[in-house]
Structure formats: structure tokens, C-alpha cells
Amino acid sequence: xxxxxxxxxxxxxxxxxxxxxxxxxxxxxxxxxxxxxxxxxxxxxxxxxxxxxxxxxxxxxxxxxxxxxxxxxxxxxxxxxxxxxxxxxxxxxxxxxxxxxxxxxxxxxxxxxxxxxxxxxxxxxxxxxxxxxxxxxxxxxxxxxxxxxxxxxxxxxxxxxxxxxxxxxxxxxxxxxxxxxxxxxxxxxxxxxxxxxxxxxxxxxxxxxxxxxxxxxx
Amino acid sequence: xxxxxxxxxxxxxxxxxxxxxxxxxxxxxxxxxxxxxxxxxxxxxxxxxxxxxxxxxxxxxxxxxxxxxxxxxxxxxxxxxxxxxxxxxxxxxxxxxxxxxxxxxxxxxxxxxxxxxxxxxxx
Numbered sequence: 364x365x366x367x368x369x370x371x372x373x374x375x376x377x378x379x380x381x382x383x384x385x386x387x388x389x390x391x392x393x394x395x396x397x398x399x400x401x402x403x404x405x406x407x408x409x410x411x412x413x414x415x416x417x418x419x420x421x422x423x424x425x426x427x428x429x430x431x432x433x434x435x436x437x438x439x440x441x442x443x444x445x446x447x448x449x450x451x452x453x454x455x456x457x458x459x460x461x462x463x464x465x466x467x468x469x470x471x472x473x474x475x476x477x478x479x480x481x482x483x484x485x486x487x488x489x490x491x492x493x494x495x496x497x498x499x500x501x502x503x504x505x506x507x508x509x510x511x512x513x514x515x516x517x518x519x520x521x522x523x524x525x526x527x528x529x530x531x532x533x534x535x536x537x538x539x540x541x542x543x544x545x546x547x548x549x550x551x552x553x554x555x556x557x558x559x560x561x562x563x564x565x566x567x568x569x570x571x572x573x574x575x576x577x578x579x580x581x
Numbered sequence: 582x583x584x585x586x587x588x589x590x591x592x593x594x595x596x597x598x599x600x601x602x603x604x605x606x607x608x609x610x611x612x613x614x615x616x617x618x619x620x621x622x623x624x625x626x627x628x629x630x631x632x633x634x635x636x637x638x639x640x641x642x643x644x645x646x647x648x649x650x651x652x653x654x655x656x657x658x659x660x661x662x663x664x665x666x667x668x669x670x671x672x673x674x675x676x677x678x679x680x681x682x683x684x685x686x687x688x689x690x691x692x693x694x695x696x697x698x699x700x701x702x703x704x
Contacts, residue, residue, distance in 0.1 A: 409611045413683035418675050485612040
């Protein structure tokens with residue numbers, strides 16, 4: 364158990380809280396260290412606070428502080444990968460995979476959590492997920508961490524079936540909500556997006572269950 | 582940012598005319614538009630640190646929001662839907678349009694120095 368290290372790799376400050384903070388809490392309660400490799404500073408985010416408190420040039424500083432607070436709530440470490448928001452899909456996959464492989468190996472990751480490429484809605488999610496899969500593929504199979512992938516597109520179950528890993532995170536709901544709320548600039552906007560849409564209850568329910576597909580390497 | 586004060590913005594646009602300036606221009610309805618509404622399309626564009634020299638520029642009001650156009654020697658820079666502005670500590674003119682929930686829909690920024698490119702490790 365003590366050899367485990369979970370490495371979460373998503374592109375934006377707040378992806379960890381919306382997508383995996385219940386699962387992260389579960390690991391932390393089991394004494395497993397968790398590191399979040401955050402791809403960008405979310406500098407192109409559209410939510411600027413409500414009422415607006417950030418501008419395009421200051422948003423990244425706010426988001427960095429917000430993530431530090433969420434990380435404190437979740438008791439995890441954060442490292443930044445240094446990419447720029449909304450540009451990940453235009454980076455060479457090869458270089459990103461090398462970069463990520465180096466980070467994953469140096470952290471001795473046993474489980475990597477990322478987005479399911481092609482089923483993750485945001486182009487940055489898809490691009491980073493793709494690079495993570497490629498990075499892990501390049502690791503000697505005896506040392507490869509498990510890869511858990513988070514799918515969020517509306518069609519993902521039709522194409523992919525049921526995910527292998529399903530966590531009811533209601534026991535960790537308070538912590539998940541606290542982590543989400545730590546992202547002050549983003550929380551209101553994302554929550555109101557969820558609440559304004561037709562399948563509101565379904566989307567909120569979705570936040571209470573965290574589901575991951577396990578990647579199978581050939 | 583605060584609600585646009587047309588005269589102040591116009592003065593700043595005038596100050597920055599006929600200089601080598603850097604422009605950030607952006608519009609977006611967000612990466613989740615068609616995720617939360619199947620009828621919607623995701624649209625967006627941004628250009629950061631385009632270096633231009635404009636002959637003159639103007640801010641025009643049409644009830645509630647503003648349009649800004651900058652005339653270049655061989656073209657134009659234009660943004661619509663601007664509601665808020667700020668002249669920041671680096672003396673840059675930042676303008677943006679937000680929806681009712683504070684989401685950015687459009688941004689136009691003009692600076693005499695380049696906007697930061699990489700994620701800034703010092704901030």
C-alpha cells in the first residue's frame with residue numbers, strides 16, 4: 364500500500380475538483396499520496412468571477428491561488444506542467460508524451476488519472492489525455508502505472524459502455540464541494556451552467572459518482 | 582474592471598495610436614457550449630500579441646455595449662460587445678464584454694509591451 368502514488372493529470376485548475384476530488388479523498392483517507400500535475404494555469408477561462416473580479420491578464424494568478432486552496436482542502440501536492448490554456452491540442456504529441464513520461468516516472472506513479480481522449484468535451488482535456496496515454500505506453504510494461512480515464516461527453520456511454528471503475532463519492536461530498544468552492548472564479552459559473560441546463564438533476568448526480576475507464580494497453 | 586467610460590477609453594485609444602502596440606483579441610462562447618446545449622456551436626478565436634500600428638481608433642456606443650475599431654494602414658482590428666475596461670498597472674488598455682453571469686464573451690487589449698506568453702512561474 365505504502366508504495367502507491369496516484370498522479371492526476373488534467374489541464375486546468377479545477378478539473379481535479381469537479382472530476383476526481385471524491386476519488387482523491389478516498390485515496391488520501393487510505394494514506395495514498397496524490398499529486399496533481401496541472402497542465403495550464405487556466406489563463407483563458409471564461410468565468411471571471413461573479414461579480415467579475417478578474418481580467419484576462421490577472422485570471423491566471425487567481426486560478427493559481429484557488430488551486431492552492433483546493434489542494435489544501437484535498438491534502439494533495441500540485442505541480443504545473445507549464446502549458447498554455449486552449450493550446451494543448453496544437454502542441455506536438457511526441458514532445459508532450461516525453462515530458463509527461465519523465466514526470467510520471469520521477470513520481471513513481473502507480474495510478475494515473477486523466478481524461479478519456481475523444482470523450483472529454485474540452486479540446487485541452489482530449490489533447491492532454493491523449494498525450495498521457497502515449498506517455499504511459501512508452502514506459503516499460505513492468506513499470507507502467509494503471510491509467511484511469513474520465514469521460515464526460517454526452518455520448519460516451521453509447522460508444523464505450525459502462526466504465527470499469529465507479530466510485531460513489533457521497534461520503535466525500537463535503538470535501539468535494541469545498542474543493543470546488545475553493546475555485547472562486549470558476550465555481551459559480553460552472554455550477555450555474557449545470558443548474559441552467561435541462562438535465563440538471565442528472566448532471567448534479569453525475570458529480571456524486573466518479574467513473575473511470577481503465578485503459579488497456581495491447 | 583469597471584463599466585466602460587467612453588471618454589476615458591477614447592483618450593487611451595488616442596494615446597496608443599501611431600505606436601508599435603501589441604493586441605490581444607478574443608471572442609468565445611466557451612468550450613462547453615455544445616456540451617450543455619446540443620443546438621449550440623462552439624465558436625471562438627483569439628490572437629495574442631499581434632503587433633500592429635494603428636492610424637486611429639474609435640469607441641462607439643450602442644445602448645449597453647460598445648464597439649471598438651482600430652484602423653491599420655492595410656486593415657482593421659474590431660471588437661463588438663465590450664462592456665468593461667481597465668487601464669492596468671502596466672498602463673495597458675484592457676477591455677472585455679461579459680454576460681450576466683460574469684463570463685467573458687469578448688476581449689480586446691492594447692499594450693505597448695508584449696502580453697505574457699508562457700505561464701508565468703513567478704506569479
